[in-house]
Amino acid sequence: MAKLQYFLPALAAFCLLAAGIAAGAKDVEFHVQGRVYCDNCRAGFETNITEYLPGATVRLECQSFFNDTVAHLMEGVTDADGYFRLAVPSDHEEEICYVKLIESPRADCAEVKENRERARVLLTENSGQSNSVRYANNLGFLKEQPLPVCAELLKIYKLDDETGY
Ligand SMILES: *[C@@H]1O[C@H](CO)[C@@H](O)[C@H](O)[C@H]1NC(C)=O
Numbered sequence: 001m002a003k004l005q006y007f008l009p010a011l012a013a014f015c016l017l018a019a020g021i022a023a024g025a026k027d028v029e030f031h032v033q034g035r036v037y038c039d040n041c042r043a044g045f046e047t048n049i050t051e052y053l054p055g056a057t058v059r060l061e062c063q064s065f066f067n068d069t070v071a072h073l074m075e076g077v078t079d080a081d082g083y084f085r086l087a088v089p090s091d092h093e094e095e096i097c098y099v100k101l102i103e104s105p106r107a108d109c110a111e112v113k114e115n116r117e118r119a120r121v122l123l124t125e126n127s128g129q130s131n132s133v134r135y136a137n138n139l140g141f142l143k144e145q146p147l148p149v150c151a152e153l154l155k156i157y158k159l160d161d162e163t164g165y
């Protein structure tokens with residue numbers, strides 16, 4: 001009987017803990033992060049003269065695996081350094097989710113190219129990523145006219161690419 005005195009409180013504590021974990025698991029949020037830039041060379045990638053855009057609007061959308069329903073989950077606006085951070089509930093295992101460019105703060109850098117204006121994010125817990133932060137690829141609006149310096153710069157980037165590592 002003496003042992004039961006210790007066992008019961010321990011069992012109760014364990015049950016509380018287990019219940020807490022189970023409840024907590026449902027409340028897990030993902031923190032989707034990324035950055036929005038102005039592709040001022042119209043290069044399709046970031047360069048060392050890329051400008052990051054504060055005040056750009058992005059939207060998180062998820063499309064069902066089973067039908068064409070697209071849920072617009074939330075929108076966010078980039079901070080002074082062009083970063084966005086979206087807190088998303090973690091129940092999207094049967095959906096394809098992506099962050100999408102919605103609005104640029106700059107009229108001269110507001111063009112989007114189809115399929116380049118969005119970045120996939122995996123919002124499932126069994127994605128092999130252990131924490132709740134999900135990094136989306138950075139997204140760029142295209143500048144109307146590439147900066148004059150880009151011609152030279154892109155040559156160098158191309159050379160780097162060909163000579164490899
Ligand atoms: C960007 O990189 C190129 C090539 O390495 C270099 O010539 C140029 O000075 C750099 N520009 C800036 C602003 O860092």
Ligand SMILES: *[C@@H]1O[C@H](CO)[C@@H](O)[C@H](O)[C@H]1NC(C)=O
Nearest residue numbers: 064065066067068069094095
């Ligand atoms: C689409 O599929 C989701 C499940 O992924 C379901 O919840 C939703 O009701 C479906 N929508 C339509 C219009 O069938």
